[in-house]
Amino acid sequence: MQALFGQLLLGLINGSFYALLSLGLAVIFGLLNIINFTHGAQYMLGAFVAWMLLNYLGIGYWWALLLAPLIVGASGVVIERLLISRLYKLDHIYGLLLTFGIALIMQGLLRNQYGASGMPYAIPPELAGGQRLSFMFLPNYRAWVIVASVIVCLGTWLLIERTRLGAYLRAATENPGLTQAFGINVPLLVTLTYGFGVGLAALAGVLAAPIYSVNPNMGADIIIVVFAVVVIGGMGSILGAIASGFALGLVEGLTKVFYPEASTTVIFVIMAIVLLVKPAGLFGRTA
Secondary structure, eight states: OHHHHHHHHHHHHHHHHHHHHHHHHHHHHHHHOOOOTTHHHHHHHHHHHHHHHHHHHOOOHHHHHHHHHHHHHHHHHHHHHHTGGGGTTSOHHHHHHHHHHHHHHHHHHHHHHHOSSOBOOOOOGGGOSEEEOSSOEEEHHHHHHHHHHHHHHHHHHHHHHHSHHHHHHHHHHHOHHHHHHTTOOHHHHHHHHHHHHHHHHHHHHHHHTTTSOBOTTHHHHHHHHHHHHHHHHOTTOHHHHHHHHHHHHHHHHHHHHHOGGGTTTHHHHHHHHHHHHOTTOSSOOOO
């Protein structure tokens, strides 16, 4: 029983990162129609920015939660304005190839500077230790990651689906010409949306830094799984990204208990089944 609850906790933690990262991907694809393969590198960059803020400037974890997404999101704005904005009218493959190339450049530069072995990032003192429950030991920081992820995911969903700004974003996606005619600055909305999606990835990187070592490969290790999560939930579906992220994290945890050999492939098996039954994904809409 302790092993079961321990793996469920681990699955829920992984699901928190899957949900945050797939949410950022869903925002960018659903509103901008860009397959952002740089997302894993931007998640890694968020962890590195937090590490640099601490080691070079003495800025701790709590400020890094705010500053790292802003810094990485600003770099995303520059990438969108200079490069990605030129590809909106072209086939998806061009955006995928461009963002994949940018991701390789980011990883290569950081690997050349810091190596690939990874660097530790300390858990903030306020979240050290844990709670001993009747069936397991629950580390405070891991509980915080789950709670923070749920809050950010639900807040993003409410922002996009239940506010006027979200309505503007969706309108700019459906009919940019008409939206522009109403005096709304569509290019600025598009740029800020991309920056917001990138900021979500960076936030996930800061949350992950104290759990996993900060290294240039951390984004490459997770991005394929996250793309599978997004496909299962439905490309561009905000609710699908959140629900699939948490659910598939739990499924992965359960698989490690009952059939460990399949734990690394179970998400891809589910993806194949979902695509056979419902090609648009569980929450996606058929074009």
